[in-house]
Amino acid sequence: MGNLEKSVGILDSGVGGLSVLLEIRKKLPNIPIHYIGDSAWCPYGNKPAEQIQARSFAVTERLIEMGAHTIVVACNSATIHAVEALRASYPITFIGMEPAVKPASKLTKTGTIGVLATEASIAGEKFHRLLQTHIHPNGLKVITQHCPDFVTLVERGVLTGAEVEDAVSRYALPMVKAGADTLVLGCTHYPFLRETIQKVVGPSIQLIDTGEAVARQTASILALDRGHGEISVHTTGNLACLEHLFPILCPSLSANLAEILIT
Incomplete structure (x- = not known):
């Protein structure tokens, strides 16, 4: 898989995890990053635990298909209700969030x-x-x-x-x-x-x-920072909304933006 083995996947309920992406990019400028914001189901915070876990698994499957070998669960709600089950189900590294x-x-x-x-x-x-x-x-x-x-x-x-x-x-x-x-x-x-x-x-x-701390942990796991540093940001919501939001939230970054269907 080449560089795909050292790519980072980031999942969140929407665009909030872009705050974590910004911190990860500071520490790992060359690692390819695949981000999926599940905006069609945002917010996770008021959803039942079973639904949060099901969506987290569905997004994780797509990130793995994209080549993510380390996945940051950049959502506190998803970490609480899904990260342990994800770790038990997939032979890759998961890094979760928790209130500081x-x-x-x-x-x-x-x-x-x-x-x-x-x-x-x-x-x-x-x-x-x-x-x-x-x-x-x-x-x-x-x-x-x-x-x-x-x-x-x-x-x-x-x-x-x-x-x-x-x-x-x-x-x-x-x-x-x-x-x-x-x-x-x-x-x-x-x-x-x-x-x-x-x-x-x-x-x-x-x-x-905890964004900086999670980025630091991610960098320590991915000691070899290789690749071309491409960033792909996908949304399960409306692409036009993402195209509007991304330059506001991440003015220092460029990325390939796309809409993705996850059922």
Whole structure:
């Protein structure tokens, strides 16, 4: 398979995982990357666990057909409900996402952490294990908030302005008023709103996401960074929407954009 053996696949419920793609490209400029955003089924965060897992398997099959040998599950909801089953089913490497509770527990000074995430992420057993491991033993407090409007805004390419500021005020400011000094961006869509989130909550509040850490882990696994660095980005949604969004979300990258049908 040549370079295909060292290509990276990235799956997400929509365009949020492009925030992870950006971080991976910084560390692996020459590795071919195949991205599939399942925008026809976006968001995953309010879907039943069985449906999230079924879609994750369907997208994974297509990424493997494209030659992906390492797959980044760039979606917290899919990681929670599907990554272990994927690892048990395919003889390739899967790298998952999880809300950055552990690093947040080391950074907080007030002892209160806010986690902005999807319904599926907050309800998942994996998230509760993170709390049992890193929060409760240290006497810390976590406030959770699911943020459906954040995903909708990013999928529309609306990253700044009054509409975003209103959503941030509704979701994040109550956490800050309750004493949270560290906010976890627990969905790959949310880093695209980082600038506005920081503006609304203030410069003293620390924002954490896991995109850079996942990119670092991916780079450590794929030590040989070879190839021509092609990027293909596929959507199960509307191609025109992707063509509109990609230069907004990834202005520094060029990619082959295409629509893909996954049943």
